[in-house]
Amino acid sequence: MKSRILMVVFLGLLLPWSSFAGTGDESVAIVSPEDAKIIRFLVQPGNFVYSGDEIATLKMENGTVIVLRSGAAGKVTEITAKPYQKVHKNEILGHLKTSTVIADRPVSGQDKALPPVSELLGSIFKTTGLAGIIDNQMNKDWTVGIGRVLMIMVGLVLLYLGIARQFEPLLLVPIGYGAILANIPLAGIAEPGGILYYIYHVGITTGVFPLIIFMGVGALTDFGPMIANPKTILLGGAAQFGIFTTLLGALFLSDFIPGINFSLSDAAAIGIIGGADGPTAIFLSSKLSPRLLGSIAIAAYSYMALVPLIQPPIMKWLTSEEERKIKMVQLRHVSKLEKIILPMLVLGICAVLLPSAAPLIGMFMLGNLAKECGVVNRLSDTIKSSLMYTVTVFLGLGVGSKLSADKFLNVETLGILALGIIAFGIGTASGVLLAKLMNKMSKNPVNPLIGAAGVSAVPMAARVVNKVGLEANPQNHLIMHAMGANVSGVIGSAVAAGVLLALLY
Numbered sequence: 153m154k155s156r157i158l159m160v161v162f163l164g165l166l167l168p169w170s171s172f173a174g175t176g177d178e179s180v181a182i183v184s185p186e187d188a189k190i191i192r193f194l195v196q197p198g199n200f201v202y203s204g205d206e207i208a209t210l211k212m213e214n215g216t217v218i219v220l221r222s223g224a225a226g227k228v229t230e231i232t233a234k235p236y237q238k239v240h241k242n243e244i245l246g247h248l249k250t251s252t253v254i255a256d257r258p259v260s261g262q263d264k265a266l267p268p269v270s271e272l273l274g275s276i277f278k279t280t281g282l283a284g285i286i287d288n289q290m291n292k293d294w295t296v297g298i299g300r301v302l303m304i305m306v307g308l309v310l311l312y313l314g315i316a317r318q319f320e321p322l323l324l325v326p327i328g329y330g331a332i333l334a335n336i337p338l339a340g341i342a343e344p345g346g347i348l349y350y351i352y353h354v355g356i357t358t359g360v361f362p363l364i365i366f367m368g369v370g371a372l373t374d375f376g377p378m379i380a381n382p383k384t385i386l387l388g389g390a391a392q393f394g395i396f397t398t399l400l401g402a403l404f405l406s407d408f409i410p411g412i413n414f415s416l417s418d419a420a421a422i423g424i425i426g427g428a429d430g431p432t433a434i435f436l437s438s439k440l441s442p443r444l445l446g447s448i449a450i451a452a453y454s455y456m457a458l459v460p461l462i463q464p465p466i467m468k469w470l471t472s473e474e475e476r477k478i479k480m481v482q483l484r485h486v487s488k489l490e491k492i493i494l495p496m497l498v499l500g501i502c503a504v505l506l507p508s509a510a511p512l513i514g515m516f517m518l519g520n521l522a523k524e525c526g527v528v529n530r531l532s533d534t535i536k537s538s539l540m541y542t543v544t545v546f547l548g549l550g551v552g553s554k555l556s557a558d559k560f561l562n563v564e565t566l567g568i569l570a571l572g573i574i575a576f577g578i579g580t581a582s583g584v585l586l587a588k589l590m591n592k593m594s595k596n597p598v599n600p601l602i603g604a605a606g607v608s609a610v611p612m613a614a615r616v617v618n619k620v621g622l623e624a625n626p627q628n629h630l631i632m633h634a635m636g637a638n639v640s641g642v643i644g645s646a647v648a649a650g651v652l653l654a655l656l657y
Contacts, residue, residue: 179229179248183242190236192235200227201248202225208220231246284337311328355546359439366512367515371520371536387641388638391428391607392606394582412563412567421436421448426607429642444564446552446553446556453551459613476600480596499513509650599630606640609638611635
């Protein structure tokens with residue numbers, strides 16, 4: 153179920169239409185259709201509205217957003233509720249005096265005496281961000297008061313990780329900056345009419361930005377190691393085990409933790425974090441659970457950025473020193489024809505068996521085909537450079553716009569962060585354990601470390617595998633073998649997303 157449901161409340165139906173038609177001057181009550189919290193009013197007493205105009209936005213406890221629209225034209229005579237107030241089903245929020253004709257006429261301004269300087273200074277102070285935080289903290293909800301300050305600090309932490317520590321800077325920098333912009337009081341940058349609002353709805357709600365980035369990743373990917381050693385496909389599949397385990401974990405939390413209410417669609421979107429594939433996580437969340445997109449995207453990209461810290465302890469815990477020293481045989485040469493055939497073959501299999509994954513797989517393979525065919529170098533260069541990085545900026549800002557305090561500071565977000573690290577750990581462990589089994593059953597030695605690269609964090613996971621292998625044996629270069637599992641993981645996460653879409657969307 154989509155978390156944002158557009159409920160058009162026809163206010164004229166709340167009174168007998170026969171009475172309305174007879175007088176043309178009736179008062180209609182504006183009522184709440186469900187138990188919810190008022191997010192904002194778009195009208196004030198004295199405003200005129202037309203049929204279909206938005207009056208207010210409400211949010212239920214499960215995250216469902218309700219938009220109240222006028223079903224008749226008239227004048228708003230009274231608003232009895234306040235923003236961030238909790239209301240019950242059928243509770244009256246205000247009144248509308250209906251009218252068959254609304255005449256708009258300009259109001260001539262009248263000369264007024266200049267107010268005192270103290271009053272002017274007070275009016276100026278009310279327009280500052282500091283006043284916005286104080287007013288929201290005292291009269292509305294802490295999440296839009298001090299909560300905004302906390303989320304701005306979160307944005308600064310993301311900027312620090314991206315700039316000072318260089319953890320996924322291409323995404324953490326715009327996401328962190330977007331989080332800061334979204335939480336500036338009174339600015340409304342992430343609200344309707346703000347630039348972040350339109351960036352999010354144009355690129356992320358539609359799923360366009362993640363798909364374009366997936367195309368860019370395809371143009372940067374070399375399938376040679378996977379083709380040379382097809383067994384690594386199994387490692388990419390094993391690493392997706394964390395997705396489905398975390399799905400069950402999210403449903404478990406919903407049953408036992410107060411304040412957490414994940415639906416099956418929410419749980420599926422959270423589980424995809426285990427694939428360690430940011431664009432796939434965003435694409436699936438935008439379809440299955442838009443209300444949790446900000447939290448899921450932050451968890452996915454944060455843990456991807458922390459691969460060098462998260463994976464090595466798991467890898468070392470599950471393998472012995474002797475296993476980490478295993479040297480693998482040199483990969484065979486892969487011809488250009490094989491690399492050209494593979495994208496079309498994978499797309500064909502996807503089209504026949506799992507059409508729901510075609511958007512992700514199709515764009516990924518288009519980028520790779522442009523790279524490998526060698527006749528559209530200008531297109532390939534554009535896809536993997538200027539186009540991809542331009543969209544990355546907007547994608548990061550769009551995700552950051554969902555890190556507003558009222559959406560992020562809740563128990564569900566903490567649950568998502570906890571489930572995300574569990575998903576990542578299970579995905580890493582599953583790949584390593586399967587690689588250990590392959591080593592026991594294979595004629596050629598298989599270093600279990602390469603199983604950790606089955607997650608989709610390309611190419612960071614493969615680099616981490618190579619680093620840990622070199623620590624055990626300075627002559628043990630595993631990067632190409634790990635890349636085979638890494639690339640397989642990208643395809644595996646896209647397939648897992650396609651399965652979840654086919655079942656739940």
